Amino acid sequence: ATPTAIMVGTGRAAHLGILVKGAEVLEGSKKITTVVFDKTGTLTRGQMRLTGIAVDATSESEVLQRAAAVESASEHPVAAAITAAARDRGLELPEVTGFGNVAGHGVRAEVNGTAVHVGRRELFDRERLHLPDQLARHASDGEAQGRTSVYAGWDGQVRGVLSVADTLKDEAVEVVRRLHGMGLEAAMITGDNRQTAETVASEAGIDRVLAEVLPADKATEVRRLQAEGRAVAMVGDGVNDAPALVQADLGIAIGTGTDVAIESSDITLMSGQLDGVVHAIQLSRRTLRTIY
Ligand code: ADP
Numbered sequence: 001a002t003p004t005a006i007m008v009g010t011g012r013a014a015h016l017g018i019l020v021k022g023a024e025v026l027e028g029s030k031k032i033t034t035v036v037f038d039k040t041g042t043l044t045r046g047q048m049r050l051t052g053i054a055v056d057a058t059s060e061s062e063v064l065q066r067a068a069a070v071e072s073a074s075e076h077p078v079a080a081a082i083t084a085a086a087r088d089r090g091l092e093l094p095e096v097t098g099f100g101n102v103a104g105h106g107v108r109a110e111v112n113g114t115a116v117h118v119g120r121r122e123l124f125d126r127e128r129l130h131l132p133d134q135l136a137r138h139a140s141d142g143e144a145q146g147r148t149s150v151y152a153g154w155d156g157q158v159r160g161v162l163s164v165a166d167t168l169k170d171e172a173v174e175v176v177r178r179l180h181g182m183g184l185e186a187a188m189i190t191g192d193n194r195q196t197a198e199t200v201a202s203e204a205g206i207d208r209v210l211a212e213v214l215p216a217d218k219a220t221e222v223r224r225l226q227a228e229g230r231a232v233a234m235v236g237d238g239v240n241d242a243p244a245l246v247q248a249d250l251g252i253a254i255g256t257g258t259d260v261a262i263e264s265s266d267i268t269l270m271s272g273q274l275d276g277v278v279h280a281i282q283l284s285r286r287t288l289r290t291i292y
């Protein structure tokens with residue numbers, strides 16, 4: 001490889017708002033076959049909002065109040081949606097004690113001495129909290145529309161299901177279409193439930209869905225794709241994505257994402273827009289053609 005050719009490549013990259021960490025990075029991308037996108041904050045805007053609450057015997061405001069009290073200690077986009085909704089309704093949030101994160105599943109804390117869990121369905125199976133049929137039905141209906149179901153429960157029962165929605169980034173569909181046009185396969189990886197993931201992926205035109213992947217397993221999933229003969233570009237923004245960004249043949253971080261993701265990547269898209277993924281791969285192809 002001639003250093004001059006690589007310089008040209010990275011120079012063009014900077015012009016497009018694509019920060020390439022080192023010259024050798026573009027060489028590594030030569031045989032990319034598959035682009036894996038994280039869902040929340042990468043394919044979607046990552047700004048979730050509450051779209052509905054289903055309850056059984058408890059009032060909506062009590063469910064929202066307790067869930068928001070617990071979520072006020074969390075940084076997850078789901079937590080932001082729930083605390084914002086409680087604020088909009090003018091609910092006072094009680095103090096919580098003993099807050100804890102259950103990685104990839106949700107959160108828990110004591111509210112007025114009662115243990116309250118908030119998170120995905122598996123958390124309640126694990127804690128043996130009963131889920132009433134009516135609430136389970138409401139959850140599946142929302143998931144079929146691409147919403148994420150957040151269950152809230154205490155004293156042995158799930159008390160409510162809060163549906164939260166995110167929106168695809170404006171350019172997502174076009175970017176996936178262009179990647180397909182370049183002969184690449186597009187996949188999505190998420191900790192979210194399968195139904196929600198499938199709906200969001202199909203809106204974006206994505207072929208392959210890796211859902212319900214625990215944070216610690218994202219890198220393993222990338223390794224598995226590689227073991228099947230694929231060369232993987234991983235696009236992500238979260239702390240959770242960092243090991244997968246390192247594992248991928250080309251790690252691409254969203255510039256508006258977390259520092260850890262940026263540090264773990266080969267390339268950073270400064271604007272946070274997904275168009276940069278297409279540019280980065282085109283650029284690497286062009287650079288390689290100049291070199292070899
Ligand atoms: P992702 O960022 O892909 O959604 P995570 O591993 O962060 O993946 O979370 C997986 C799932 O766990 C989320 O989709 C959500 O259903 C649930 N979850 C995680 N954190 C929280 C939280 N603070 N409150 C409620 N649910 C949560």
Ligand code: MG
Pocket residue numbers: 038039040041042236237238
């Ligand atoms: Mg994310």
